[in-house]
Amino acid sequence: MLSKRASLLKPSPTLAISAKEKELKAKGIDIAGFGAGEPDFDTPDHIKQAAIKAINDNFTRYTPAAGIDPLKDAVIEKFKRDNGLTYKRDEIIISCGGKHSLYNLFQAIFQEGDEVIIPAPYWVSYPPMVELAGAKPVIVETQEDEDYQITAQMVKKYINKNTKGIVLNYPSNPVGSIFYRENLEQIGKLAVENNFYIISDEIYEKLTYDDYTHVSIASLDPAFKEKTIICHGVAKTYAMTGWRIGFAAGQSSIIKAMGNIQSQSTSNPASISQMAAVAALNGPQDSIALMLEAFKKRRDYLVRELKSIPGVTCYNPKGAFYVFPNFNNVLGKTYKGRVVDTSTALTEILLEDFHTAVVPGVEFGKEGYLRLSFATSMEVIEKGVERIKKAVASFE
Numbered sequence: 001m002l003s004k005r006a007s008l009l010k011p012s013p014t015l016a017i018s019a020k021e022k023e024l025k026a027k028g029i030d031i032a033g034f035g036a037g038e039p040d041f042d043t044p045d046h047i048k049q050a051a052i053k054a055i056n057d058n059f060t061r062y063t064p065a066a067g068i069d070p071l072k073d074a075v076i077e078k079f080k081r082d083n084g085l086t087y088k089r090d091e092i093i094i095s096c097g098g099k100h101s102l103y104n105l106f107q108a109i110f111q112e113g114d115e116v117i118i119p120a121p122y123w124v125s126y127p128p129m130v131e132l133a134g135a136k137p138v139i140v141e142t143q144e145d146e147d148y149q150i151t152a153q154m155v156k157k158y159i160n161k162n163t164k165g166i167v168l169n170y171p172s173n174p175v176g177s178i179f180y181r182e183n184l185e186q187i188g189k190l191a192v193e194n195n196f197y198i199i200s201d202e203i204y205e206k207l208t209y210d211d212y213t214h215v216s217i218a219s220l221d222p223a224f225k226e227k228t229i230i231c232h233g234v235a236k237t238y239a240m241t242g243w244r245i246g247f248a249a250g251q252s253s254i255i256k257a258m259g260n261i262q263s264q265s266t267s268n269p270a271s272i273s274q275m276a277a278v279a280a281l282n283g284p285q286d287s288i289a290l291m292l293e294a295f296k297k298r299r300d301y302l303v304r305e306l307k308s309i310p311g312v313t314c315y316n317p318k319g320a321f322y323v324f325p326n327f328n329n330v331l332g333k334t335y336k337g338r339v340v341d342t343s344t345a346l347t348e349i350l351l352e353d354f355h356t357a358v359v360p361g362v363e364f365g366k367e368g369y370l371r372l373s374f375a376t377s378m379e380v381i382e383k384g385v386e387r388i389k390k391a392v393a394s395f396e
Helices: 004-008 013-026 045-056 069-083 098-109 126-132 152-156 181-194 222-227 252-263 271-282 286-307 343-352 378-394
Strands: 092-095 115-120 136-141 163-169 197-201 228-233 246-249 370-373
Touching (some): 013 343, 098 126, 098 197, 098 228, 126 136, 181 197, 197 222
Parallel strands (some): 115 136, 115 163
């Protein structure tokens, strides 16, 4: 018999969509896939060469559970260079991906009776991770016409004696929004005044558009930094999703607790991947600009074409590589006698009948929307958009 936590847990919907997409492709069906949250670029050569060197140097044994010092030092230098933040080695942990950093963190600081504020739309794994720690996710809905901002006024309504933290993801998955500096400052003050943690997920930091430069909440005030744990990784920035290297920075006591959890679960991240990540952080950064140039072209095309569909609106993302179009005015119509009444129903029809894989917005806490990743080729994007247009046109 399964444990209660296991029986209540759902698999990641984004990974489930990707699995279904691969299953259909294996049958020879041409799928236009917008599901996966990973760059379609190759890992830069100098990073791959660093991994090959690590293998040839026989750097293939266990490392310290919380990561090797050269990678911690590279992370420290990254925060200093990019964010003006200073950390020491005992304030840094290396983990098996950004998701792993978040999981370990939630296990380290949350427990039964705690409440954790999460703005919606949210990344699908935040609420389950909070629940796995025994805590309660408290969802605060943000709006498309308000630039998906979370403000201090909104947060104040949900603060009580059980509030233990707030999760901020910027640029955001799934909407690509950012948080205005003044809102970050006010939320930082709330965290200090009410003594709760700020979990700052900045994995998409480098993927921003239209001259926007990422600002970390921890950099705005030393008091904010004291309450903030930054979760990050190399996956999105360097097209290293499969290498599984994440990192976190925060109070040494919290980082130590995360390390203890990691030592009793996964132990160290892959030694070879750690050396590759050193090269990623310390080496040439020109691959980022090349990715951004391609992503921006894809974003511009996708937003324009989605907005041309009758009844559909689409927020123009300022970062990450997702669009989150609003199909609420399409829902309620019928297709082959079936009422298309939810984003899940719409997703199923698009996949099964129009061979286009997207993720339903309800999984991100926003019914009536779809998430499409533009971390795929322009050929796939053009084909997929035409299929979505054809689908909507066939609804009655």
